[in-house]
Amino acid sequence: MNIIKLDAIESTNFYLKELAVKNDVESYTVVSANYQIAGRGQMGATWHSEIGKNLTFSILIKFDSLEIEHQFYLSMAVSLGLLAAIRMHISSPLFIKWPNDILAEKDKLAGILIENIVSGNAIKQTVIGIGLNVNQEQFPATIGNVTSLKNVTGIFLDTDLLLETIVISIQNFMGYVERKEFEQLKKIYLKSLYKYKKPAMFEDKKGAIFLGKIVDVFEDGKLVVELEDEKNRKFNLKEIKFASRRS
Ligand code: BTN
DSSP states (O other): EEEOOOESSOOOOHHHHHHHHHSSOTTTEEEEEEEEETOOOGOOOOOOTTTTTSSSEEEEEOSSSSSSSHHHHHHHHHHHHHHHHHHHTTTTTEEETTTTEEEETEEEEEEEEEEEEEETTTTEEEEEEEEEOOOOOOOOOOTTTBBHHHHHHHHOOHHHHHHHHHHHHHHHHHHHTTTTOOOHHHHHHHHHHBBBBBBBEEEETTTOOOEEEEEEEEETEEEEEEEEESOEOOOOTEEEEOOTTTO
16 A cells, blocks of 8 residues: 655645546555545535544545446445444444445535546446545535544544555455456445435435435436335435435
């Protein structure tokens, strides 16, 4: 494992992508930063993290053959690897909130931003960015529904050790993708999926609130929700979210 530790940079995802463009970077190279000036979240959001308290890092992984249509299996392997590493420290319930947030009960503990480098129909390399709240105890009120390992367990953790455990755990789960054991991987993912087969309130892109039940996730990442009329509908990331607080 090749870990590059940096003090303050713009974003570890951005740094690693640039590095991979200019150099032949070995698979499982990790870039970790004490602080990101412009940490990025999903869908253009910003990722906030107090200096030196948490983990903000990116991993570059190379693939020999991974088709774009299977891209969500990559996301499943990352969230399951991260979840398994966190489970070594937390005994209370943890979930994966679709597509790949990690929740402790209902609060967000970690977020994942995956950026694929594609050639033709294949994912050649991927940059997996992870923000995990470790030792931060206070969060701005504007963020809401967020927690840290320290807040859940009361225990201060060594971020360097934790980082190595997470990377090894993700490497283990990536084995499912490399061996193309997609169905097994999905089964494990669904077992940890937040509100899987449970009634929950959702919000669509127009702001309409509706009741539904997650019944499946497709390999391209679309969420399948059974609606009140018992019909199934597919949604992509931009089309649906859990309605705040009530779900
Ligand atoms: C999200 O939940 O919105 C995804 C958050 C991903 C944050 C991490 S922190 C390390 C890496 N570098 C970034 O700029 N973003 C990811």
